Amino acid sequence: MRVVLLSILASLVFPFTNFGQTLDEVVKVGNRSFDTKDYYKAFRLYEKVLEYVGEGRYKGDWDSLYIKYRYAEAARQFNNYEAADSMYTVLCTESLGQNMDVYARSTFNLAQVKKSLAEEIFALNKTNMNRAVLEKARQLYQEFLDNNLRQHLKAFPASGKDDPEGLSPEDKLEFDKRAAKGIADCNAAIRAADENPGGIVLEKDTISRLSDVVNSEYSDLAPVLIGNELYFSSVKFPSGTTAHNRQSRTYSEVLKATFSGDGQGGLGAVLSLDTLAQSGLFNDGNDFSHTVHTAITHNGTWMYFSHCPQGSGESPSCKLYRRENKGGAWGDPEPMDSINADGANTAQPSISYDSQTGAQWLYFASDRKGTKGGLDIWRCQVNEADGSLAEPEHLSDVNSEWNDATPFYHALSDRLFFSSDRGSTFGLYDNFVWESCGSEKIARNLGLPYNSGFNDQYYFLTEGGERAFFSSDRPESTRFIDSLDACCQDIFTYPIDNSMELEIEVLGCNEENITSEAEIKIYDITICGCREKAKEYFEEKGRKFIEGTLVKQEDGSFKYIATVNRYHNYRIFASQEEFETGSANIALDCEYDGRKQAALPPIQLSPAFVDLTFVVHDKITELPLELEDYSLVFASEDAPAPEEVGKQTFRLFPKSNYTLNVKAEQSVYKPFTLLLDSVRLTKSCTDIIHVELEKRCEAPPALEGIAFFFDNDKPDRIRKSEWKTTNQRYNAALVDPYFAQWKDNNKKFNYLAFNLKPYVVNSWADLSGKVRFDELEGGRTDTLMNLITDNSQANLDRESLRYKVEKRPDGKFNITPDTTLVEGRIDRFFERDLKGDLERFDSLITYIKEYLETGSPVRVTMQAFCSVRVSGIISDYNAALAERRILCIRKTMEEALEEKWKGVSRAERQRYGKLIFLPPDAVSDKGAARIFPDPNLDPDKDEGGTYFLSAALDRRVQINKIEFGECGGDETSSTKTKTKNPGQP
Structure with missing residues (x-):
């Protein structure tokens, strides 16, 4: 089973020193190295055999087209795309009609190589997509589908004399599926090229490669920054005499780089680089294993990591382990049997910490039962007290039918970053982000140049989101052999400007802008969560509020503008001596993505009191009622009866809610109830309120x-003769x-x-x-007058007189x-x-x-x-x-x-x-x-x-x-x- 432990776990040795071997034996060793993903060694072995093939001196059992194919594919697998492109191009001509299995595979793989080579990078911060190369890649994918080349696919022969069987129908259809995805990827890249004909240039958030102190000539990946300490994994390759053994050994270790500050909140120089001490299987370079991926709980007590043993001739298999920090020293590794699944890989742990709730989650990748594709993303809640993990949860909404790996959840921005080879990727693996903003939930490709035509993985954001890290084997990464434009992953970083301008307006009576007269204080409540008690909390802690600047607008009014940070929550207080202090909250969440300004709805200050004059009139005639013709009755749960300060003028307090009941002395008018809430009372310091009384439409x-x-x-x-008149x-x-x-x-x-x-x-x-007829008591039948x-x-209540009707003899x-x-x-x-x-x-x-x-x-x-x-x-x-x-x-x-x-x-x-x-x-x-x-x-x-x-x-x-x-x-x-x-x- 293929495990995406790293982009490349390549074994680098000098591959061919024993000339006593037969060439078929060399091919056999090359095949073994290829099968165990030791692609560089396989490439070198095939390369040596092909020298003899080219000179016509190879007389072995193998079809030379298969050797050339394995050479090209080994080159592609450790990112030597130039060599792969050259050989696959040759094979598309030589194998046609001679070995249709090789022809089909070469057509398919050449399309993949062309897609990766389509990105022309002039510098880390400028990317250009070569449209012609993308169109060629798309054409090759289309030829694979149109010509039904999957029918020719066979299993790779076990020996040069074998006649391999065809692939299963399911495996053949998988090639068609990936070809269709390749066409979609090319189309997306062509659209990006058309939208950016001059290339994509970063003016801010510029990408840089970490220094050679951190990045070695081999693969460095999985960065996690905690404070000023960067934890990462490095694939180490043995040197000296062991490098000349026939079977090479690779291993990975966890390192820690300590940085100085740059005085501006960023990273300075590397002060030290340390390999974490070996303890048990952790960082044990003497066995065939890899120690990779570091995740540490918020309190620094628990470390989780992947341990991936690799036996001779085998692919690595990964499980999760933990270590406890006791007295400043990490203890021995313990397997996390509660989440490790038998027969499956469990790897790439990362910790997310919610500063408001204190909740922590461990995210990881696994190909266990229940996944949609190869690798899926899972998570489980962490008990920081004892380091235990809850039952794993499958993130079905996030995962696809492809490989989804290297998860990292950024709690502050509520975003999950991960890498995937799903549709619309520029390279093999691209970094994606799963965003849940409002009702919309999507997985979005981070795009160019954050992704490239190569492998881009292990995206990580600092807690405040001001700096990003990721691993990539793009051409700017260090090569262990300068002559090879291939291998390995390096760690890249770039700053993120999350600053925004928060615009604040303060309104007084009649919505007059009084911003210039108000005292405004802004508190960052992201961590404390103290929405209602922010001012008291910060004063108690001795923390300062965020200050801004008054800016005059073209219309003569003022705005208060302060620099704040995206994904933070703020509480703003505004006060002025003639008004009650007002406040408002704003959460600069995903709705503000891509924006540099955020305008807070105006803070309407409540005056200390409001004098309201009431005029009561007839709704139809609009004629006012006399004062003695109606009564005004105020009711409030939290305020005394308002004082009458003038003719039908009452003084109310905006902090309270009032109910006004207006009742006319004349019963022809309906009573009227008016709600005077704090919102209405803050609009003006004095006001005239017209109350319209509506007449009844029927008598009581x-x-x-x-x-x-x-x-x-x-x-x-009046008189006897006048029947119709009366006095x-x-x-x-x-x-x-x-x-x-x-x-x-x-x-x-x-x-x-x-x-x-x-x-x-x-x-x-x-x-x-x-x-x-009616039946009376006693059984007598009587007759009654009509009721x-x-x-x-029929529906009315009724009364009647009761009469007994009795027939006489006459x-x-x-x-x-x-x-x-x-x-x-x-x-x-x-x-x-x-x-x-x-x-x-x-x-x-x-x-x-x-x-x-x-x-x-x-x-x-x-x-x-x-x-x-x-x-x-x-x-x-x-x-x-x-x-x-x-x-x-x-x-x-x-x-x-x-x-x-x-x-x-x-x-x-x-x-x-x-x-x-x-x-x-x-x-x-x-x-x-x-x-x-x-x-x-x-x-x-x-x-x-x-x-x-x-x-x-x-x-x-x-x-x-x-x-x-x-x-x-x-x-x-x-x-x-x-x-x-x-x-x-």
């Missing part, structure tokens, strides 16, 4: 359904006699006496449709009242309906008066009802009586209003609305006679028409509708009175 429920009941033939006519008004003089309780003129008594009197009905036809069958009344029917029900209903008629509605009538007049005084008209529609004298017929007498009764109510209302307005000036009266009586609805006998026994059932028709309860209920005037002009903004809004059926309670 207590005044709905008023009916005016009249005694028989009342009100009186009587609906008042106590008219109603009291009807209500009188004296026995000699007690109408109530007379009604009781009449309605409790049994009577006889001559035939069943007179009862048809007016009775129903309402009218569907229009065929007639006795009608006998239920004494209890009849007495109760008649009593309610006089006490509730007659007297009660008369009392409510005065309240209705008061309400209409108040409404008219607002300047809006009121329109009234009435309807009169009459008792039935001839069943089912409304006579001319009934019609005239109805009109007289409506006139009585109209005049009563008009005169009542006049009485209430007595003494009001004509000019004031002209401002009032008009009371308008619309044509009345048609006279009706609807309702009562259908609910209660028909007066015509009484043999004494005239007496029944006077005293039967149904007749009394029919003698009424009812207000069907009241229309309120200009209500709610409409030309006319109305409320229909809930027509009260006389049978209702």
Whole structure:
């Protein structure tokens, strides 16, 4: 299984000293070195054999095309791209038709080589992509796909005499998959070339290679800076006599470089370079193993590292170990069995530390079960107290079906850096960043020149994000043999300017810019997390706030500008002697990427107090209400009642929230509630607030359904000949006699006496449709008078009188009242309906008066009802009586209003609305006679028409509708009175 331990773990020895070997034996050793990824040794061995092939002196068993292919591929694997390009170009001609396996592989690999060689680097900070070379690489990938070259692919022969079998279908499809990725990579690089025809030049954040004190002629990688100490891994190659052994040995060690400061927060000179002391298998150069990748917890107690043993002729296999720092010395290594997986590689650990929460996570790469591709990124939480690790978590959102490795999570910026050979890479491995900004989560290639056409890995950011490190085997890295433009990884670095200009404005009353008058203090709360107590925290710790500069703008206003750092959190305080101190927070997170300025929303200072003047007016007419016509009531949970400092002017405190309740004395206006919160109160030091009161669009429920009941033939006519006119008004003089309780003129008594009197009905036809059967207690079947069958009344509460209907032997029917029900209903008629509605009538007049005084008209529609004298017929007498009764109510209302307005000036009266009586609805006998026994059932028709309860209920005037002009903004809004059926309670 391929392990991305390093970009290259090459063994460097002088490869061929024993000329006693046969050439096939040399090929055999070369193949063994190639299989164990000792590509440089393999390259040298194949190179020596090819000298004999070129001279025609090779007579061995191997097809020379296979030897040339292995030579080219060994060169490519340790980055000797020029040699690989030359040989693959030859093979694409020589092998065509001769060895199609070699031809297919050469076409594919030459495309990969061309893609890497397309980057022309003039200097570390200037990169140019050669479009023609990229197009050639794309063409080769396309030829591989179009010509179905995967069909020719075979396993590499075990010996020169073997006839190798073809690759499995799955392995062949993997080549197509990588060819398609190569085309996508070329397309992305061509776009970058087209967008930057003059090349990509860095003016800031310039990349530099660390000095030769750190970077050796071999591979140096996996940098981690802690304070001024740089931990890194270095691949060491033996020298002296051991380098001439037939089987070379490589090993890796962890080193530490200590830097001086440069006086500006950066790195100075290297003061010392030390190899960490060997302890057990850690940095043991005497076995076939690699000690690489250093991760140290925030408290410096635990070190995690990869140990990758490599047996003779084997690929390295990696596990994680830890060491504990006791008394300044690192203890012996301990395997991390809780996360190491059998049969899998677990390597490349890195530690992330969240300064706000104290949480630490160990990120690592592994090809264990559950990965999407070759290597995937995993993480587990670290217990700093004992160095234990929690259950590993697979970062499925980050990982791809390719190799994803060398993870590093930067807690401050909330970004995960890693290297990958996934799509859209410029070289073999590119550095990527996984960003989770808002709802968008993407893996982004860091681009050129941070990536190159080679291997770029092990990206690392300092805690504050001001400096980056990475490893790369790009051409600027040191070569262990100057004549070879190949191998090895070096450590590169560049500063990152995370500084930004924070712009602050301070506003006072009426949003006036008072920045120049305010004292502004900025505190960095990134680490302390003290959002609310920042000022107290910093003063207690003796730390200074960040100072800025006042800058005058073109419009004459000022801004306070301070230099701050990206990915930090700040709390800003602004104060001025006439205002309360204000504050604001800002987090310069990923939303500010690529920006050099950040504008804080203006800090609105609250004045010490606010004087508000309230003007209350009618919403429709916009006429102000008099002070005595309404009341203002303030409520607050954390402030006393505001002081009235002037006419309708109150002093409020902006730190508190108030609720203002406005209630008009006139009930026609709806109450109004206004929230005066701290946001509204800080906009101005003084202000006039207009409160619009809205009129109701209907009468209060207590005044709905008023009916005016009249005694028989009342009100009186002016004279006998004028049926439709009357001088009587609906008042106590008219109603009291009807209500009188004296026995000699007690109408109530007379009604009781009449309605409790049994009577006889001559035939069943007179009862048809007016009775129903009801089951009474004791099982008796009785017949009752109709209890309402009218569907229009179905949803209304109803009352009725109960009568026993009994057929006599002579065929007639006795009608006998239920004494209890009849007495109760008649009593309610006089006490509730007659007297009660008369009392409510005065309240209705008061309400209409108040409404008219607002300047809006009121329109009234009435309807009169009459008792039935001839069943089912409304006579001319009934019609005239109805009109007289409506006139009585109209005049009563008009005169009542006049009485209430007595003494009001004509000019004031002209401002009032008009009371308008619309044509009345048609006279009706609807309702009562259908609910209660028909007066015509009484043999004494005239007496029944006077005293039967149904007749009394029919003698009424009812207000069907009241229309309120200009209500709610409409030309006319109305409320229909809930027509009260006389049978209702």
